Every structure is written in C-alpha cells, then in structure tokens.
Amino acid sequence: MGGEEDLPADIKKEIVTKAVYSARAPKTGDEVEIRFATVVANWPVHHGSGVCFTLGRGEVMEAWDRIVATMKKGETSKFTVPEMYLSGGPDRFREKLPDDGQDVIFEIELVAVRSITDLFGDGGVVQRLLLEEDAYGPSPKVTDEVQINYALALKSAPEELLEERLHVDFRMASSSLNTLLCSKAIHKALLSMKPKTYVQLTCRSDYAAGAAGDEDRGIPPNTDVLVRIELVQIYEFEDAGKKAFWEENLVMKKAIVTVPSRLCPGFDGTWCKVKVLSAKVGEEEKVTEEIMVNTIVGNGEMCDALEGACARMRKGEVALVTVKPIPSLHTPGIPSLEISAGAGDVVYKLEMVDFGHPPPEEGPSDSTKLLEFCQKQKGRGSDHFKAGRVRLAYERYSRVVALLPRYKRPLGSSTSVEVFEDPRERKAAEELKNTCRLxxxxxxxxxxxxxSAARFCDEVLKEDPRNVKALYRRAQGRLGSKDFEEAVSDCKAILELEPGNKDARLLAQKVRQEEKEQLRMQKEQFGASLVRKLA
Structure with a gap:
C-alpha cells in the first residue's frame, strides 16, 4: 500500500474525485477493479471498465501497477505517464499507445478493492474480502465475544454448502472451545474484521479436517475447504459493578444489541424506562413476565444489580447482565429475587427503552453549585445506608469523593489551580470529602x-491524625484483615486522646481475643514449634 509520494518523480498525478477518508487502499496481492480512459496528444484513444487484476503481480502494464497502488477505493485520478512505464501485461491495453516517446494520460477510477491476505504467512489460510460496509467500526479484541454467520464448503465444490449456521456466538478468548471447523483461522480473520464485513477463507487441509477428514461434515481426508464468515456484531462487555466503585465481577454486562453512543443515565438522578425481559438461574426462569420499570437510576427502586447495570446502558441497548449469587444484590428492589448464596449466577435480560438527559459526568462547572450537588449526593448516600442499601450508599459516597479534588487543570493550561477559590467553600469541600471517606x-x-475500610481511614488521618472516628474504623478494618498489632495500636491512640472511650477498650479486648484464637488454630494446624518460629 503506497501513497502519492511513492510514485516515480516522472509520473504526475492529479486527483479528480477524492475518496472518502475511510476508503480502503489496496496492497500488493489484492484484487482490484478499475475503469480507465487513455488520452494521447489530447485525443482519447481507448477506454474500458470492469478490468480486474491482482495488484503488483505483473498482470497489467507496469504503469497501472504503480499508479493504482497510490489510490483508494472510489477515487478517480489522472496520471501523466512516460513511455518507459507502458510495458507488460496484455497487448489489448497497449494497442493504441504511442511508441515515439510521447507521454500518455490515464484517467483511472478505482472501483473495487478485494483484499487478499495470507493470514499465517504459510499459504495455509488465504482470506479474501468479499464485502465491507462499516469501514469506521471497531475490530474484535482477543477477549471479546462476537456473533457471526458461518458457511462451509469444499474448495472443489464452492456452491454446495456442507454446513451453514446463522447468528453463532464465537468466543475470541477461547477459540478452541468453539464448535466450528477452522476455529483457529476464523479467530485470526476476525481480529482484522469490522461489523458487517464478509470474507472467504481458503483453508488448507491441515487448518481444516486434516489427514483424517470429517465424515460427519462430508469432508474427505486431506481436503481443502472454503469458509465464509460475516461479522454480525461485537458484543460489548463491561464490569458495571466496578463502574459503580463496587468489587470486580459482581455485575457483568454484555450488550447483545449495541448502540453507538457514549451517553448513559449514571447514578446522578436521571429518570429511565427499562424493561426486565427475563431472569434465569441456570435453566430456571425467575421472571416469567416482562416488567416495565419507570424510575430514577440510583434511587433504589430496583435491586442493586439492576441499578448498577442500568446506570451503564445506552438508549435502545439490550443486555445480558450476569450477577453473582449474593442475596443483597437481588433484593430488595425490583424484581426482588430470593437467591441463596450457594446458587449459580443470575442472568438478567434488560432493555433500556428510554432515559432523560444526564447531568455532566464531571459535575457542575460552578464551584458553589458543585459543592451543593455533592452535599445532595452525600444525603442520598446516607438515606441508602439507613435503608440497608449499602452498595448504593458506597457508590454515592465514592462519587462525591471523586468530584471533589483539591486541584484542577484548566483546559489548555499546564498548571493546576484550586477547585474552590473561596476559603470557606474549600474548607466545606474538604470536610464533606472526609465525611464521605469515613x-x-x-x-x-x-x-x-x-x-478498603482501613484505606479510606488512612486518607482522613493524613489530614486529621487525631480523628477518633477514623482511628476506630481503621482499627476495625485492621482487625478484619488480621493485622492485630496495628489494630491494637489504633485503639491505644484513641485511648490516649479519649481515656474514657469504652468502644475503643472493648475493641482492643476483641482484637486480643481474636489474636489468641488465631494462634490457637495455627498451633493445631501447624504445631507449636513452627508457630513460635513464624512469630
């Protein structure tokens, strides 16, 4: 694939009709189709259409190989070509060309480019592009799941299909687990395809059924095959729980009807209309009738899992949402499923019918309004906490902390400035942020x-080392992570500040009891001598 700068200096190019930016440019080995007109001494002498050849293989005169390599599909250009480049190729294209040293003008339209690629570099799988509608779309990544149409035929009988399957789910990360013949070749081809692209793969026998053949599919031993695949769509995966600041892999969203938009409702108070199409645990249907929900995302009318998923859906999107069997993710809130901790993952099917215009992701631009907005969101979080919706509260508090950095860098500036210039607002913002961290x-x-609990308290104690609530909750977090020595240290720090603090004394006793219990269990498991060495 070359550009105009790759033309010899004595060949002049003038673009008559420019191709669109995303148009395909041919490379050596691709099949191309052109229309042409030949002009000598301002007199048209030859023209033709439907001329097909393989670029760079010497099937046409040298001039055409050189000049077509600088074009894009849909482009029309004029080339002034010296006689020295007019050799090669069939005589019919050179019949009326001069042999007296005159330059020749070719006006060429590049009608089609059929890309041909040796996928593995050994001639074992040759890919031929048949149709490409969406030149702008993304290509699948190795971790994606895609939907394809698939057809299989013998190379010797391309019109007689041995197998045809439509709307097949193909896992890129586990191509060996897919049941299609030539999965390795299909995986390689898909990495460079875009949605609505249609290709044909000519697969040598060792990339197909091999020396044994495949009697069930009707493939004799050592037989080459043709595989035609169309990339219908790329499923979009997103960890919706992680986007809500929750733990990873709790709520995984797979868009099966994708929408080319970045706009999502979020949790900041946008109304939405969502349809719960189904819910399954394994093959057991948990929701047998569709449920239409009109709500404000994040208000808690839906269960935590659906709140998290809907916050990340686009208008018109249909998604499968796979949720861990943690009871608090599924109830309370629509559809309020009773799920036992030992059950399998729950798969919801949702359709985002409509939603309002969400506020800016970065919050209000005015500092006073930003502070008011964050105070309101903190209040929403506190309401959720009191109602036992701890994950929704966690999301709101995390959102407030994220919206209240101390510094920002204005667009186009290389230096940071205070977000809150007013000292009173700055103080209120820092207090609000630390309250949310606690x-x-x-x-x-x-x-x-x-x-995580200990980490949030660390942030508060950096600015306020004498904060008793932060010391106490950090001690609880350190106890939970079996960091007994540091937990006792925090309790002692509280008692130095507040000698009569009963909660700190009780917590210190609990820490020592759990430390003794852990030591006892270690002795039973490993023996006293080893425990003493480890200590």
Whole structure:
C-alpha cells in the first residue's frame, strides 16, 4: 500500500474525485477493479471498465501497477505517464499507445478493492474480502465475544454448502472451545474484521479436517475447504459493578444489541424506562413476565444489580447482565429475587427503552453549585445506608469523593489551580470529602471489605491524625484483615486522646481475643514449634 509520494518523480498525478477518508487502499496481492480512459496528444484513444487484476503481480502494464497502488477505493485520478512505464501485461491495453516517446494520460477510477491476505504467512489460510460496509467500526479484541454467520464448503465444490449456521456466538478468548471447523483461522480473520464485513477463507487441509477428514461434515481426508464468515456484531462487555466503585465481577454486562453512543443515565438522578425481559438461574426462569420499570437510576427502586447495570446502558441497548449469587444484590428492589448464596449466577435480560438527559459526568462547572450537588449526593448516600442499601450508599459516597479534588487543570493550561477559590467553600469541600471517606469505611466494613475500610481511614488521618472516628474504623478494618498489632495500636491512640472511650477498650479486648484464637488454630494446624518460629 503506497501513497502519492511513492510514485516515480516522472509520473504526475492529479486527483479528480477524492475518496472518502475511510476508503480502503489496496496492497500488493489484492484484487482490484478499475475503469480507465487513455488520452494521447489530447485525443482519447481507448477506454474500458470492469478490468480486474491482482495488484503488483505483473498482470497489467507496469504503469497501472504503480499508479493504482497510490489510490483508494472510489477515487478517480489522472496520471501523466512516460513511455518507459507502458510495458507488460496484455497487448489489448497497449494497442493504441504511442511508441515515439510521447507521454500518455490515464484517467483511472478505482472501483473495487478485494483484499487478499495470507493470514499465517504459510499459504495455509488465504482470506479474501468479499464485502465491507462499516469501514469506521471497531475490530474484535482477543477477549471479546462476537456473533457471526458461518458457511462451509469444499474448495472443489464452492456452491454446495456442507454446513451453514446463522447468528453463532464465537468466543475470541477461547477459540478452541468453539464448535466450528477452522476455529483457529476464523479467530485470526476476525481480529482484522469490522461489523458487517464478509470474507472467504481458503483453508488448507491441515487448518481444516486434516489427514483424517470429517465424515460427519462430508469432508474427505486431506481436503481443502472454503469458509465464509460475516461479522454480525461485537458484543460489548463491561464490569458495571466496578463502574459503580463496587468489587470486580459482581455485575457483568454484555450488550447483545449495541448502540453507538457514549451517553448513559449514571447514578446522578436521571429518570429511565427499562424493561426486565427475563431472569434465569441456570435453566430456571425467575421472571416469567416482562416488567416495565419507570424510575430514577440510583434511587433504589430496583435491586442493586439492576441499578448498577442500568446506570451503564445506552438508549435502545439490550443486555445480558450476569450477577453473582449474593442475596443483597437481588433484593430488595425490583424484581426482588430470593437467591441463596450457594446458587449459580443470575442472568438478567434488560432493555433500556428510554432515559432523560444526564447531568455532566464531571459535575457542575460552578464551584458553589458543585459543592451543593455533592452535599445532595452525600444525603442520598446516607438515606441508602439507613435503608440497608449499602452498595448504593458506597457508590454515592465514592462519587462525591471523586468530584471533589483539591486541584484542577484548566483546559489548555499546564498548571493546576484550586477547585474552590473561596476559603470557606474549600474548607466545606474538604470536610464533606472526609465525611464521605469515613462513611465509605463504614460501608466497607458492612461489606466485609476490611482492607478498603482501613484505606479510606488512612486518607482522613493524613489530614486529621487525631480523628477518633477514623482511628476506630481503621482499627476495625485492621482487625478484619488480621493485622492485630496495628489494630491494637489504633485503639491505644484513641485511648490516649479519649481515656474514657469504652468502644475503643472493648475493641482492643476483641482484637486480643481474636489474636489468641488465631494462634490457637495455627498451633493445631501447624504445631507449636513452627508457630513460635513464624512469630
């Protein structure tokens, strides 16, 4: 694939009709189709259409190989070509060309480019592009799951299909687990395809059924095959729980009807209309009738899992949402499923019918309004916490902390400035942020995220080392992560500040009891001598 700069200096190019930016440019080995007109001394002498050849293989005169390599599909250009480049190829294209040293003008339209690629570089699988509708779309990644149409035929009988399957789910990360013949070749081809692209793979026998053949499919031993595949769509996967600041892999969203938009409702108070199409645990149907829900995302009308998923859906999107069997993710809230901890994952099918216009992801641009907005979101979080919706509270508190950095960098500037220029607003923002961090620690303790609880308290104690609530919750977090020595240290720090603090004394006793219990269990498991060495 070359550009105009790759033409010899004595061949002049003038673009008559420019191709669109995304148009395909041919490379050596591709099949191309052109229309042409030949002009000599301002007199048209020859023209033709439907001329097909393989680029760079010497099937046409040298001039055409050189000049077509600089074009894109849909482009029309004029080339002034010296006589020295007019040799090669069939005589019919050179019949009326001069042999007296005159330049020749070719006006050429590149009608089609059929890309041909040796996928593995050994001639074992040759890919031929048949149709490409979406030149802008993304290509699948190795971790994606895609939907394809698939057809299989013998190379010797291309019109007689041995197998045809439509709307097949193909897992890129586990191509060996797919049941299609030539899965390795299909995986390789898909990595460079875009949605609505249709290709044909000519697969040598060792990339197909091999020396044994495949009697069930009607493939004799040592037989080459043709595989035609169309990339229908790329499923979009997203960890919706992680986007809500929850633990990873709790709520995984797979878009099966995708929408080319970045706009999502989020949790900041946008109304939405969502349809719950089904819910399954294995093959057991948990929701037998469709449920239409009109709600404000994040208000808690739906269960935590659906709140998290809907916050990340686009208008018109249909998604399968796979949720861990943690009871608090499924109830309370629509559809309020009673799921036991030992059950399998729950798979919801949702359709985002409509939603309002969400506020800016970065929050209000005015600092006073930003502070008011964050105070309101903190209030929403506190309401959720009181109602026992700890994950929804965790998301709101996390959102407030994320929206209140101390510094920002204005667009186009290389230096950072204070977000809140007013000292009173700055102080209120820091106090609000630390309150939310302490509340996050309380949520984390409820969710058995002991390490996270201690981390949130660390942030508060950096600015306020004498904060008793932060010391106490950090001690609880350290106890939960079996860091007994540091937990006792935090309790002692509290008692130095408040000698009469009963909660700190009780917690210190609990820490020592659990430390003794752990030591006893280690002795039973490993023996006293080994435990003493480890200590």
């Amino acid at each position: 509340n996050l620690a309380a949520c984390a303790l409820k969710l058995d995220l002991a390490y």
